[in-house]
Amino acid sequence: MSAKSSLVVVANRLPVDRVTGPDGSVTWRRSPGGLVTAMQPVLSTQRGTWIGWLGDTSPHGAPAPEPFQLEDFRLRPVPLTSEEVTRYYEGFSNSSLWPLYHDAVEPALFKRRWWDAYQRVNQRFAEAAAEEAADGATVWVQDYQLQLVPDLLRQMRPDLRIGFFLHIPFPPFELFMQLPRRAEVMRGLLGADLVGFQRPLGTRNFVNLARHVLDLKTHGNTVLLEDGRKVVADAFPISIDVAEIERLAQSAEVQARAKQIRTDLGDPKTLILGVDRLDYTKGIERRFKAFRELLSEGRLSVPDTVMVQVATPSRERVEHYQSLRNKVEREVGRINGEYGQVGVPAVHYLHQSYNRAELTALYCAADVMVVTPLRDGMNLVAKEYVAARIDDRGTLVLSEFAGAIDELRQAFACNPHDLDGLKQTLLRAVRAPEAEVRRRMRMMRRHLRAHDVERWAASFLTALGGDNHTQLQNSRF
Numbered sequence: 001m002s003a004k005s006s007l008v009v010v011a012n013r014l015p016v017d018r019v020t021g022p023d024g025s026v027t028w029r030r031s032p033g034g035l036v037t038a039m040q041p042v043l044s045t046q047r048g049t050w051i052g053w054l055g056d057t058s059p060h061g062a063p064a065p066e067p068f069q070l071e072d073f074r075l076r077p078v079p080l081t082s083e084e085v086t087r088y089y090e091g092f093s094n095s096s097l098w099p100l101y102h103d104a105v106e107p108a109l110f111k112r113r114w115w116d117a118y119q120r121v122n123q124r125f126a127e128a129a130a131e132e133a134a135d136g137a138t139v140w141v142q143d144y145q146l147q148l149v150p151d152l153l154r155q156m157r158p159d160l161r162i163g164f165f166l167h168i169p170f171p172p173f174e175l176f177m178q179l180p181r182r183a184e185v186m187r188g189l190l191g192a193d194l195v196g197f198q199r200p201l202g203t204r205n206f207v208n209l210a211r212h213v214l215d216l217k218t219h220g221n222t223v224l225l226e227d228g229r230k231v232v233a234d235a236f237p238i239s240i241d242v243a244e245i246e247r248l249a250q251s252a253e254v255q256a257r258a259k260q261i262r263t264d265l266g267d268p269k270t271l272i273l274g275v276d277r278l279d280y281t282k283g284i285e286r287r288f289k290a291f292r293e294l295l296s297e298g299r300l301s302v303p304d305t306v307m308v309q310v311a312t313p314s315r316e317r318v319e320h321y322q323s324l325r326n327k328v329e330r331e332v333g334r335i336n337g338e339y340g341q342v343g344v345p346a347v348h349y350l351h352q353s354y355n356r357a358e359l360t361a362l363y364c365a366a367d368v369m370v371v372t373p374l375r376d377g378m379n380l381v382a383k384e385y386v387a388a389r390i391d392d393r394g395t396l397v398l399s400e401f402a403g404a405i406d407e408l409r410q411a412f413a414c415n416p417h418d419l420d421g422l423k424q425t426l427l428r429a430v431r432a433p434e435a436e437v438r439r440r441m442r443m444m445r446r447h448l449r450a451h452d453v454e455r456w457a458a459s460f461l462t463a464l465g466g467d468n469h470t471q472l473q474n475s476r477f
């Protein structure tokens, strides 16, 4: 019998990376990430448990790996077979829901067998949560891979307080109605007491859909179910660990590395930076096209201006991602072929993952950061860049379709679909006078310092109720 927890986090992935020792022994290291940073204090004080997948595959019917301790909270692995990874994760989650929820910028694909696996895996996560949660515990379910968990869990454990947070956008009526299992997905989410979104727009879409898909009564942000239970929807814009990034940015090593990066690039007058997961929602191609046209019109030139694009490998077993990688690499080759010089490429393209210190050094080295998603729940890169600019320098070009634009209002806002507009905005950001640059950056930094990821977690848990908030505060102050 396991020790029960008063707080359970349920997310697709456990917040750990596998480390294989020289003798082949396997240990786990906490992976960097905002969610685990935000949850760690509260999970520690409440003997919390995090339920999720380890990222590998198990043979069908194999026993689940045993729960284990990470620092001071417990991890409970949920096993997936390779067929489930294909159908639940790469299929329904990343080929049906991900594109549909991102304005269908790539067509969403639907297969019935993907849905069956999605249901089965959601049931497995819900059962694990039901086993781990103490009487009256709080369970916080994360993201689009697990939208059925709140209702499945409520059926097993009506005593729990259940929260759900969606990290990606929640789509409008016209798009959501394409989802073959739209009513089941809505019912799944409505198993929660509180459903959180990144932006007020997501909240509005959700309440609207509860009315139209399920014929439920709503009042403001509250949905009233047939049995009298109330579900509240609200916006909780996620943030980052601002203090950690500031600490890194202040360190002598990171500052020296930032200088070195600029030297290695030939000390350009303007360094334009992009950092993204390689994903078709991030608008990487739009940004390259804008840059290429500005070079071809002579409004920007190499070696005065160079661009660094870091693209983290992601989900490359999914077809859309393979073709994106090919397109991006072809475009980089084209720009460099036409506008690079011997020893000075116009675009430095890095298809690699970096540690936090190296990313922070890149943020500190840049003059202009370009964040141009066609649709994005929040976009933490934009916030990380701002937090890293302890010198109040650097400009941010930010898409109107990223959740972050609601808060980073002093960014140079752009519509990445409007190529001429994007080019104009990029030039304005490159040429902005120093006083203006500093004023904008100062205001954005001030906002972020008051709205970090701990505050995000605390405000969600407070709204969800129970005594987590008090315990969180006690653990912090």
Ligand code: ADQ
Pocket: 167, 168, 238, 275, 276, 277, 310, 311, 312, 352, 353, 354, 355, 359, 376, 377, 378, 379, 380, 381, 382, 384
């Ligand atoms: P993502 O789509 O993954 O997240 P984002 O918010 O930009 O996107 O976060 C990416 C994270 O990966 C950042 O913390 C960034 O530092 C890191 N990263 C990027 N490139 C890297 C590299 N080369 N090496 C190492 N780390 C790298 C989803 C939603 C977003 C939402 C977040 C959080 O799609 O809209 O902001 O969840 O809710």
